[in-house]
Amino acid sequence: MQLPSGWLMTGRDDAWLREQGEILATSFGWGLGLALLLSISFAVFIARRNEARIDRMEQVLHAVGEGRHGLRIRDEGDDDVARLAQSVDEALDQLEAGIASIRQVSTDVAHDLRAPLARLRLRLEPVALDASLPLAQRGEIGKALSDLDQVSETFDAILRLSRMQAGMVEITRLPVNLTQLCQDVAEMLGAGAEDAGQELALELPESISIEGDRELLFQALVNLVDNALRYSPSPARVSIGVHAESQQVVLSVTDNGPGIPDRDLARVRERFVRLDQSRNTQGSGLGLSLVDAIAQIHGGELRLQNLERGLRVEMRFPTL
Known part of the structure; x- marks a missing residue:
């Protein structure tokens, strides 16, 4: 800007503002x-x-x-x-x-x-x-x-x-040979199964053992096999098996009967539970409850699984 006495010049430095921004x-x-x-x-x-x-x-x-x-x-x-x-x-x-x-x-x-x-x-x-x-x-x-x-x-x-x-x-834990146990159960129930036109088969290793009460384990296996034979229409095949799996020993009973509806798999181990198709047979509805209790006493568990044809029931026990 020109003034009478000369020129007025102004300037602005906005670098600081830009830096702050x-x-x-x-x-x-x-x-x-x-x-x-x-x-x-x-x-x-x-x-x-x-x-x-x-x-x-x-x-x-x-x-x-x-x-x-x-x-x-x-x-x-x-x-x-x-x-x-x-x-x-x-x-x-x-x-x-x-x-x-x-x-x-x-x-x-x-x-x-x-x-x-x-x-x-x-x-x-x-x-x-x-x-x-x-x-x-x-x-x-x-x-x-x-x-x-x-x-x-x-x-x-x-x-x-x-x-x-x-x-x-209270159970006295002693080594129990499950192979021999299964053979004893098959010998006791095999004749009755044969008379009814059913087959009782064994799928066993030479020898496999767990620690437990032999009498209770025998009772549990008899209940499972008896259930399988009772509810599988003739001619039926019931198989008893034992095998080692990871850190467990698996005692199983498999049949080719009608199985159990999936909605009832959990409740069949409760007291007095009997499914509609079993009402015309003798029984109290306590068999699987007893088996489940025996498995738990031995530190194991009871599993039920429907197959494409039939039912597989397993008692899983810890190894020796």
Whole structure:
């Protein structure tokens, strides 16, 4: 600008402003990026944590559905998921208490009725053997005695199962040769299976052993084989097998019968559960419950699996 006395010249240095703007933009960008990264990381952590907690809840509920009523979620948090888990645990406590009450009632009834049934049998047996009694009446008394025997066997099974589930059965762990055990069971049940037009096959190694109570294991295997023979229509093939798998020994019974509906695989090991197709056969619905209890006493587990044709039942035990 020209002035009377000369020229007025002005200038502006904006380098500092540009530098500060660049620094501000860079800082803001890095800060926003870091905040976004931290937010995403925190969100992923929370999501994974909640997913693991929900998975734990699902696992516990699935296990309870399979009969392991003592399991709980035990989430110690203080958020909505923890409150839901605590509510589920409270419901499971009430469910377990109800199941325990039902078991106790059945146990008490079985215990209290054993003596009267035994006395009744002792009174009826001499009458059935009386030669002066008409044949028709003797036949009816014989049927009554047979029914009494079946009821007594059911009560005995209830008491045995209750003692096992209450941890009152102590077993002496000795080496048990499962190969020989299977052969003994096949020898005992093979003749009856052959008479019914069924085949009882063995798939056994030379020798394989576990530690346990031979009498209880024998009883469990007899129950499994008897169930397979009973519910597989003739001509049927039932196979008893033993093999080692990883850190376990697997004792299996496989049949080519109708199997069990998938929806019922979990509940058939509960007390007194009998499927519709088995209502026309004798039984108390305690067989698989006893087998499951015997497997658990030995530190093992019972597994049921439907095949394309038939059912496979496994008792898995830890190796020696």
